[in-house]
Amino acid sequence: MGGEVGEASPPITPAMHSAVALRGITKRFPGVVANDHVDFEAAEGEVHALLGENGAGKTTLSNILTGLYRADEGEVVLFGEPREFHSPRDALDAGIAMVHQHFRLVSPFTVAENIVLGDHRDVGRSFLLHQRTIERRVAELSKRFGLALDPRARIWQLSLGEQQRVEIVKALYRDARILILDEPTAVLTPQEADALFETIRAMADDGRTVIFISHKLHEVKAVADRVTVLRRGRSVATVHAAEATRRSLAAMMVGREIELGRREDDGRRAGDPVLVLEHVSGDGDRGRAALADVSFALCAGEIVAIAGVAGNGQRELAETVAGMRRATSGSIRANGRLLQSGDPRHAIATRIAYVPEDRLGTGVAPGLSIASNLVLKSYRSPPASRGPLLLLGRIRELAQRLMHNHDVRATSPDVPARQLSGGNLQKVVLAREFSGEPSVVVAASPTRGLDVAAIETVHTYLRDAAAQGVGVLLISEDLDEIFALADRILVMYEGAIVGERDAATATAEELGLLMAGGEEHG
Amino acid sequence: MNNSLLVVVIAQGIAYGTPLLYAALGELLAERSGVLNLGVEGMMLVGAVMGFWAVQRFHVTSPLALVGAIAVAALAGAAMAAIHAFLVITLRANQIVSGLALTIFAGVAGLSSYLGNDLNLARSPARHQFQAIFPKSWQDINAVGPILFGQSALVYASWVCVVLVALYLTRTRVGLNLRAVGESPAAADAMGIDVAGYRYAHTLVGGAFAGIGGATFSLSITPQWLAGLTQGAGWIAIALVIFAFWRPTLCLVGAYFFGAFTYLPFALQKYSWAPPPELAQSLPYVMTVLALVLVSSRAARLRFGAPSALGQPYVREER
Amino acid sequence: MRIERRLAQPRWLMLVVPLLSLVVAFVVATVILLATHHPPLHSFRRLFDAAFLANGALTETVVSATPLAFTGLAAAVAFRMNLFNIGAEGQLYAGAITGATMGLLLGGAPSPVTIAVMILAGSAGGALLAAIPGVLRAFFSTNEIITSLMLNYVMALVIDYLIFDSHSYLRETKGFNASVFPQGKQLPDAATWSSWTIHGLVLPLGFLVAIGVAVGLWFLYSRTRFGFEVQVIGDSARAGRYAGMRTRRKILAVMLLSGAVAGLGGASQDGDFRHQLDPRGLTQANYGYTGIVVAALARYNPFAVVVVAFLLGGLQNAGYTLQGADFPNGLVGVLQGLILFCVLGGELFVRYRIRFERRPSTAAPATQ
Structure with missing residues (x-):
């Protein structure tokens, strides 16, 4: 299928x-x-996008390029020389640096300390740390590339956008000639993303090569010179960004036509409120305020999305509703009943289902069998148990039925959950959560890290649930996903709801402004 | 005045706290790299027995014999730590179970007793031992004399070690890299730092420190070899690292505090109002529990946490 | 060389790897024996002989295995939930103290009553001591490893105090030697636990109780809601909380259970073997610490604990029997530690696959 759309790769001009x-x-x-036998080539001064859906092999490829992994076959050629990297240090010394999707920063350290970490060239060779000299150099660098940073700030005090700047300065400090940015916009507002694109252009104009990894078509179109598309671990084609259309790129990426855009109006109408939050405040893990006076209502049959840059209280909101985190003030009502704050069992009894962001570790106990994980919330009552005793045979039957109904692919219900793929694992979570006949579903980043087929499955689950009158609270950092699913959009910034929009009329730009905390930040 | 209870307890508290201090410094280095080593007690005991063996066998002048013995004790401690390092860093074994295994292997019913009995070290006094190094006249100075000038070289060396470790952690590049390895091995790895190398090095150095701590018992405090002569000091040292919030200077304060409690029962013996010795001897253990409870309060843990990656193996190539 | 996680763990590996681990442990022990000028083969044969083959050896091995089964079960119960109670040593002393006290108090009661009360009292004593680290861990998040361990030292001093340094109820105060050689008061005959002899092998009541406890724990952990909750929390505490489990209560309950099992071992020491509170005998035996080895080798499976306790009991018994110049004290601990190391290291080969690959000889240096 790919052959029809894949063009011959444009040669690098002399x-x-x-x-x-x-x-x-x-x-x-x-x-x-x-x-699987991937070919890829980028030129000096070029912004080259690596496009592909989750699981297409983009991150693995860049980890090979940065020396984190070693390829089983194939060769890496750098500035005309075949090279072999045994460790990230070799790659760094050769001028390759990467900004990982999950930042590789030491959060109790200062910005300057993170930047000089592991440096072993000239000044870096000195045994002692010269704090002042380092801070001065970091300040110089960040000024030159317009990446405002306080070298003395500690990482955990910074926003994700600022942390990304630290990562970029880190690369520049090590004189990287080739920078790899892995899904860099995932943690940014649309406006911040535009600023990042300018930085990327500036670096390319400086003669550096920027490899931009993304699965978002419009970004690739906006920033890249050329695009290499990966699909299921193979390089499908390399094209000039200017000559490609979003539709042609999408077809190459997925291997078939996909739907883009907003959800269609299916005539479903919201019913009575099923989840009502009034003036809810709460603390985060570090004991700082994470939720500030949050109030909203979610109605039966409605999908409400919480948009926002990661780390603005969305996780705490989801956990508070699911009873896993105690609110310091305010009240939550579900189906008219007042929820006991900080009591997950009460939330379960009130038929609040929760699809947590952290699947492996919270959503399932990774070392236990699929069957055990399927009854994780229902083991207290028949048919899984009678009195204090578990009915193992019944549990197995139940698990087999659920696995069949929800298309969980595994050889048996006894397989440990850890061995399942991301999509299958999420199906286990969904099967369990929906088997409890919920009236409210809280889904936190439910499609993170899943491939397109699994994403569609998850979306179908959420749409069907809403169609059957369940209230769905979707927490997502992905505006495309929000537009594809939501009826209403609430924007969170620093723990507070800073705006509400109708999904049918909202634009990415206005949401972006709200996500950044309002107009003044734009 | 120099015989007053307070001066004696402080002076002896420093002496008795010194093995704790060495062991805690070592454990601190290992834990800062992310390796929890619960085998401190075992490493100390092997250090004690090998140090004592060395001092009995080295037929040289007293200072040389003692320096040699300390070196042997450090090597022995490091050798024990190497087992743990190999198991948890290379073979990714559970750090808690491996550390316990090390204590059982090397401890009071294991290698240290085997060596002590086999080398016939019991019931003979040390041929050389660490003694006060300052002139008698200095030691007689009121209060300050016994406390500051009545100590052995091991005590003064431990002060140097505290300063060196503190500077190493905060002022050097290697120290910075070390802290990064313990906080976020993935970040350190991405910046080209050899995570396993750092962990091996600091676990081994940690073992060496524990070995020296053990030898402090057999060459200075006791000074002879007895099976299990550390009496749980290794465990107190592990606790000490926790309530020193992984800071060397606080380790020093804590070590002397517990040293004083260890010595207290001996000091009290001559008083008629003294509690039964067994109950007084249980003070350091009870105080350890109490101190741990204090520092495990939520506020304390939020402010100075353990190294984030403590106890977790780092595996790069896994999805 | 590369290490990869196995997708499936073949069954044969689960058998072969532990066996090979044992072999490696004995090879290393051979090296240690050779290095210290002891003939290894001879030593091992004598060891095996004294443990299992010699006249009456099995009976003595069961005597050593009984407390190890209790402490091993105590450790396994807690370790299953990632709760590292290493206080079985002290909890066993506590059980021995309460057990002996009740045995003495009930001097005139019928034997079955006395035994039953001793069992209950021993369990209660161990549980009570374990409650301290349990409460601290559950409600103050205090590291249970260190608190439970510190209490071992405290209990060792308490037990010394009761017999050597006080006029406690448990100390023998009458008689010619009472003040010169302090020792515990002899328990009445009614407090002597029964035993059965089968083909010359003496099976004490305590050993049978330990087997019973193992069965009970297996049932509890594999067939009940409580066991399910322990499994979930042990695997991932967050998942447990997510599923609405009361984590703190489980921590406390498991600690109490673990302490009770260890305390029961203490009562069995009084009733089965020592017939008095015997500080020296108890504190020198290291039952609690060896129990950790037993539990780890048994992978926390209760039935395997009993089997491993029997094997290590043999080792321990041989250690006592052979103690002397050519069989230095401490060798048994060395062997136990080595076995544990090797089994721990061996687990890597069950969980991971090691791939050796040719390293390209051209390391391709950049020669500009």
Whole structure:
């Protein structure tokens, strides 16, 4: 299928010098081939996008390029020289640096300390740390590239956008010629993303190569010179961004036409409120305020999305509603009953289902069997148990039925949950949560890290639930997902709801402004 | 005045706290790299027995024999730590169980007793031992004399170690890298720092410190070899690291505090109002529990936490 | 060389790896024996002989295995939930104290009553002591490893105090030697636990109780809601909380259970073997610490604990029998530690696959 849309890769013109080339890279993990003979080439001064859906092998490929993984087959050619990296240090010394999707920062350290970490060249060779000199150099660098940073600030005090700047300055400090940015906009508002694109252009104009990893078509179109598309671990095509359309890129990425845009009006109408929060405040893990006077109502048959940049209290909100976190003030009512704050069992009894962001570890007990995980919330009552005794046979039957109904693919219900793929694992969570006949579903980043097929499954679950009169609270950092599902959108910033929009009329730009805390930040 | 209870308890508290201090400094270094080593007691005991063996066998002048013995004790402690390091860093075994295994292997019913009995070390006094190094006249100075000038070289060396470890952690690049390895091995790895290398190095150095701590018993405090002569000091040292919030200077304060409690029963013996010795001897253990409860309050834990990656193996190539 | 997680763990590996681990442990022990000038094969044969083959050896092995089964079960119960109670040593002393006290108090009562009360009192004593680290862990998040361990030292001093340094109820105060050689008061005959002899092998009541406890714990952990909750919390405390489980109560309950089992072992020491509160005998035996080895080797499975306790009991028994110049004290601990190390290390091979691959000889240095 890919052959129909894949064009011949445009050659690098003689004026452009190849900075990095990957030839026939193959990397296998137990049970999966993450990269299957991937070819990729980027030139000096080029912004080259690596496009593909989750699980297509983009991150694995960049981890090979940065020396974190070693390829099973294939070669890495850098500025015309074949190279082999044994560790990230080799790659860094060769001028390759990466900004990981989950930042690799030491959060109790200062900005300056993070930047000089592991440096072993000239000044870095000195045994003693010269705090002042380092801070001065960091200040100089961040000024030159317009990346405002306080070298003395501690990482945990910074917003995610600022942390990303630290990562970029870190790369520049190590004189990286090739920068890899892995899904860099996932933690940014649309406006912050635009600023990042300018930085990316500035770095490319400076002669550096920027490899921009993304699964978002419009971003790729906006920032890249050329695009290499990965699908299921293979490189499908390399095209000039200017010549490609979003639709053609999408087809290459997924291998078929996909729907883009907003949810259609299916005529479903919201009913009575099923979840009402009034003036809810609460603390985060570090004991600082994380929720500030949150009030809203969610109605039966409605999908309300909470939009916002990660770390603005969404996780705490979800946990508070699910009873896993105690509110310091305010009240939550579900189905008219007042929820006991900080009591997950009461929330379960009130038929609040919760699909947590952290699937492996919270959503399931990874070492236990699928069957055990399917009865994680229902083991207290028949048919899973009678009195204090578990009915193992019944549990197995129940598990087999649920696995069949929800298409969980595993050889038996006794397989440990840890061994399931992300999509299958999420199906286990959904099967369990929906088997409790919920009236409210809280879904926190329910599609993070899933491939397109699994994402569609999750979306179907949420839409069907709403159609059957369940109130769905969707927490997501992905505006595309929000537009595809939500009826109403609430925007969270620093623990407070700063705005509400109708999903049918809202624009990404206005939501972005709200996510950044209002107009003055834009 | 120099015989007053307070002066004696402070002076002896410093002496009795010194093995705790060495062991705690070592454990601190290992834990800062992310490796929890519960084998301190075992490493101390092996250090004690090997140090004592060395001092009996080295036929050289007293200072040389003692320095040699300390070196042997440090090597022995490091060798024990190497077992733990290999198991938890390379073989990714559970750090808690491996540390317990080390204590059982090396401890009072294991290697340290085996060596002590096999080398016939029991019931003979040390041929050389660490003694006060300052002139008698200095030691007689009121109050300050016994406390500051009545100590052995091991005590003064431990002060140097505290300063060095503190500076190492905060003022050097290697120290910075070390802290990064313990806080966020993934971040350290991405910046080209050899996570396993740092962990091995500091676990081994930690073992060496524990070995020296053990030798402090057999060469200075006791000074002879008895099976299990550390009496749980290794465990107190582990607790000490926790309530020193992983800071070397606080380790010093804590070690002397517990040293004083260890010595207190001996000091009280001559008083008629003294409690039964067994109950007085249980003070350091009870105080350890109480101190741990104090520092495990939520506020304290939020402000100075343990290294985030403590106890967790770092595995790069796994999805 | 690369280490990868196995997707499936083949069954044969689960058998082969522990066996190989044992072999490796004995190879290393051989090296240690050779290095200290002891003939290894001879030593091992004598060890095995004294443990299992010699006349009456099995009976003595059961005597050593009984307390190890209790402390092993105590450790396994808690470790299953990632609760590292290493206070079985002290909890066993506590059980021995309460058990002996009740045995003495009930001097005239019929034997079955006395035994039953001793069992209950021993369990209660151990549980009570374990409640301290349990409460501290559940409500103050205090590290239970260190608190439970510190109490071992405290209890060792308490037990010394009761017999050597006080005029406690438990101390023998009458008689010729009472003040010169202090010792515990002899328990009345009614407090002597029964035993059964089968083909010359003496099975004490305590050993049978331990087997009963193992069965009970297996049932509790695999067939009840309580056990399910322990499994979930042990695997992921967050998942437990997510599922609405009362984590603190479980922590406390499991600590109490663990302490009770260890305390029962203490009562069995009084009733089965020592017939008095015997400070020296108890504190020198290291039952609690060895119990950790037993539990870890048994992978916290209650039935396996009994089997491993029997094997390590043999080792311990041989250690006592052979103690002397050519069989230095401490060798048994060395062997136990080595076995545990090897089994721990061996687990890597069950969980992971090691792949060796040719390293390309051209390391491709950049020669500009």
